[in-house]
Amino acid sequence: MKKFTEKLSLQWRLTLIITLLMTVTCILMYFFISRSAVSGIENLSDYIIQIDQADSSPITFNINPSSLFPGLSDQVQTTTDIFRTQSIIATIIIILISSICTYFISYHALLPLRKLSQKVNETEVQNLSEPLELPDTNDEISHLTSSFNRMLARLNDAFTAQKQFSANAAHELRTPLAVIQTNLEVFARKKNPSYEEYNEIFGMLQEQTGRLSHLAEILLDMTGIQTVERSDAISLAALTDEVFCDLASIADRKSVELIQLDGDCTVTGSYLLLYRAVYNIVENAIKYNHSGGKVTVNIRQAKEILPSSSQSIPTDCAFVEVSDTGIGISSEYQEKIFSPFFRVDKSRSRAMGGAGLGLALVNEIAIQHGGLVKVLESCKKGSTIALILPFSAQV
Template sequence: MKFYSEKLSPRRLSLQWRLTLLISGLVITACALMYFFISRSAVTGLEGISDYVVLVTPDNSNPISINVDPKILIPDLENQIQNTKNNFLFQSMIATGIIILLSSICTWFVTRRALTPLRRFSDRIRQVQAQNLSEPLEVPLSEDEISRLTRSFNDMLARLDNAFSAQKQFVASAAHELRTPLAVMQTNLEVFYKKSEHAPQEYDRLFTMLQEQTGRLSHLAEILLDMTGLQTVERSDTISLAALTEEVFCDLDPVADKHQIRLIQTEGDCTVTGSYILLYRAVYNLVENAIKYNRPSGSVTVNIHSAESAVLEVTDTGIGISPENQEKIFDPFYRVDKSRSRAMGGAGLGLALVSEIARQHNGQVKVTQSSEKGSTIALILPKSTDY
C-alpha cells in the first residue's frame, strides 16, 4: 500500500497532470451543481402538475372557470410523469458525464500546449554547465511569464558566471601565492642538501629563510580564513569610529615608529552598526597599508565625518596611486609594486579584505584623492540610523 500511495502522490505528478486534475475538478463541481439545480427544478415542475384550470369565455358574457383533474382524463398520468423524471435524470447524468470527459481531455491537450514553452525552457536549463554559463538562453518574443522567467534566469547566469570567474581567479592567485614560498623553501633545501659539509652560518640562513617563508604562509592562510568567514560574523554592535581608530593607532604605534611615520587623528566621530571585529580589521588594514607605503618621516591622518553616510578617510603622504590602479588595488592579490609588496611581506589581500568587510556592512571603500603628495582612501558606511 505504501508503494501505491507514493506512486500516486500529487508531488510525483507532472504540472500538466496537476493542472488537468485541478481544472477537471472545477468542471465536475460546476456540472454537479448545474445537474442538481436544473434536475431539481425540472422534477419539481413535473410534480406540480395536479389540476388544470380551463377558462371558457362565451361571447358577451363573463368567463367561466372549469377545474379539470388530469388523472380523470389520463388515468396513467403518474406513471408517465415518473418515467419522464427517470429518463430526464438518466439523460442528464449521461450528458454531464460526457461533458466532464470531453472537458478533461480538452484540458489535458490545452495544458500540454500551454506548457510547451516551459518544457523547452526546462530542456535548455539542463544543458547549462559551468563551462557555458556565459551563453544566455534565447528569450521568447511572447513577453509573457516564460519570457520574464528567461530574462531572470539569464541575469542569474551572468551573476554566476562572474562569481565563477572571480572564484577561478582567486583560486589561481591563491595557488600562486602559496607556491612561491614553497618553491623558495624547496630550492634552498635542495641546495643545502647537495652540500656534504655546512658552515654554522648556512644553518642560520636556512632556518631564517624557513621561518620567514612559514610565517608568510601562515599569514596568507589566516587572511584566507578571514575572508571565507565574513558572512557568519554577527553585525549588531554599536561602534564609535573615533574610539575604534584610537585603538587601531595604539596597536600600530610601534609599526609607525619603526617607519618614522606620525599618526594623526582629527576631531570628529560617527556611530555605525556592525561587527566591531571586522570594522577594526578594516581600519587596521587601511592604516597599516598607509604606513607601509609611505615616505620616510611622513604621516597618516584619519578624518571621520558624516553626511548622508559615515565616512572614515585615511590620508597618507606616499607617492600616490595611478588612476588605472585605483580600483584594482581592492582586487584580491593585486599589487601596484609587486617587488615592494613581497619585501614587506604583503599578500595582496589587505585592501581586498577591507572591500569585502565594507560590502558586508552595506558600504564601500574607494580612493577619493591621489597625487604625488599622497592618497586618501575613504571607508563609507551607513550610519546607525540608516543601517
C-alpha cells in the same frame, strides 16, 4: 492525497483541478435543471383551470388528467426517468470531454515552460556566460527567462571571480613552498653544512612559513566574514585611536607621524571587522609612505550613494578618510587595488611582506556593512582612501 498530487506533473495537476471544478459545476447544474424540469413534469398530474368573471366569485375547476388521459402518470414517470438518465450521461460526457481538452490545452500552454526547463538542465558551469534565448512575448515565461539570465550573469561573475581567486591563492601558496623546496634540496646536497648555513636555512624556513601562515590567516578571515554578527555600536574615533596605538611601533620604525583629527561618528556593525578594515588601510598608508611622512585620519559625516541603494538616493554615511604623504596610486590602479592579490609593485609588496589581500579584505568588510571603500584622491604627494559606512548595518 497531498503527497500523491505533489508527485504529479504540473500538467496533470492543472487537469485534475479543472476536472474537479467542472465536475462540481456540472453536478450543481444537473440538480438545478433536473429538479426544475422534473417538478414541471410532475405538476401535469394536477392541472387547474381557473375562470375569473368581473362581477362574480372565481370559478375553479380541478381536473385530474388521469381520468381524462389513462396512462398519463406512467408516461410522465417514464419521461422523468429518461430525462434524468440522459442528463447524467450528458454531464459525464461533458466532464470527460472537458478533462481531455484541459489536458491537451495545458500541454500546449506549458510547452514553453518545458522548453525553458530543458534549456536550464543543459546549463553547465562551462556555459554560464551563454544566456537563454528570450521569448518574443511579454508573459510570465519571458519574465522568468529574463530573471534566470540575470541569475546566470551573477553566477558567471561569481564563478569567474572565485576561479581567479583560487588561481591567485594557489600561486601565492606555491611561491613560498617552491622557495622552501628549492633551498632544502640545495641544502640536502651539502655534505658538511656549516653553522652559518644552518642558520641561513632556518631563517629562510621561518620567513617563508611566516608568510604562509599570514596568507592562510587572511584567507580564513575572508571566508568567515559573512557569518560575523554586525550589531555593535561603534565609535569610529575610539576604534581609530586603538588602531593608532597598535601601529605606533611600525610607524616609529618608518618615522611616520600618525595624526587623528577631531571628529567622530557612531555606526552599527562588527567592531572586529571594522577594526581590521581601518587597521589595514592605515598599515598600508604607513608601509608605502616616505620616511618622515604623515598619516592623517579624518572622520566625518557626508552623503554618499552606496552600491546597495536601489533608488540611487544619497545616504547619510560615516567617512573614515586615511590620507598619507606616500608614493601615490596611478589612476589606472585606483579601483584594481581592492581586488584580491593585486599589487601595483609586486617586488616592493613582497619585500614588505604583503600578500595583496589587505585592501581586498577591507573592500569585503565594507560590502558586508552595506558600504564601500574607494580612493578619493591620489597624486605623487600622497593619497586619500575613504572607508564609507552607512549608520545602520545592512545585514
